[in-house]
Amino acid sequence: MELRRATPADAPVVATLEAACFAEPWSAASVRAELMAPVGRGWLAESGDITLGYLLGTLVVDEFTVARIASLPQYRRCGVGRALLQRALSAARDEGATAAFLEVRASNAAAIGLYAAHGFTVSRRRKGYYADGEDALDMRGDLP
Numbered sequence: 001m002e003l004r005r006a007t008p009a010d011a012p013v014v015a016t017l018e019a020a021c022f023a024e025p026w027s028a029a030s031v032r033a034e035l036m037a038p039v040g041r042g043w044l045a046e047s048g049d050i051t052l053g054y055l056l057g058t059l060v061v062d063e064f065t066v067a068r069i070a071s072l073p074q075y076r077r078c079g080v081g082r083a084l085l086q087r088a089l090s091a092a093r094d095e096g097a098t099a100a101f102l103e104v105r106a107s108n109a110a111a112i113g114l115y116a117a118h119g120f121t122v123s124r125r126r127k128g129y130y131a132d133g134e135d136a137l138d139m140r141g142d143l144p
């Protein structure tokens, strides 16, 4: 598995993974806009021609926010998510980030497990945050 920075040209493949991984996927246009923004940061995990997973985030001064992270269902629990998160956090730290933030559905045990394994803790529970009524958890991790 290789990791590399995503560029706006990667928007179509990221959108394909979005469709495979999320009930409300971002379009290629949305992904491209995220990757074109000066604060946008993206990473891809690849094996040969296969894109295994991706992470999209933003870096604003000293705060990194994880917007999306996903690995293809058939490659889960193989270390793809961990590799992406570690690389993105490390790169953000190198760019001056001191803390990382994200929000996650309260029922998303896989993502919460991944984030907790990287030192993220819940800072706030937002009741009924999502359109279907589910709570969101705000999580925060320090980047020492």
Ligand SMILES: CC(C)(COP(=O)(O)OP(=O)(O)OC[C@H]1O[C@@H](n2cnc3c(N)ncnc32)[C@H](O)[C@@H]1OP(=O)(O)O)[C@@H](O)C(=O)NCCC(=O)NCCS
Pocket (backbone or CB within 6 Å): 021, 022, 053, 067, 068, 069, 070, 071, 072, 075, 076, 077, 078, 079, 080, 081, 082, 083, 104, 108, 109, 110, 111, 113, 114, 115, 117
């Ligand atoms: C969350 C997600 C990205 C994890 O990706 P992954 O490639 O399977 O993650 P990894 O194999 O690197 O797992 C790393 C750690 O995360 C945790 N984890 C991953 N899947 C888990 C699960 N189903 N249950 C509990 N913990 C889990 C574990 O701590 C795991 O370490 P371990 O395998 O040594 O126990 C993946 O499940 C996914 O794409 N989900 C759909 C999209 C999504 O919900 N994204 C997050 C919200 S934006």
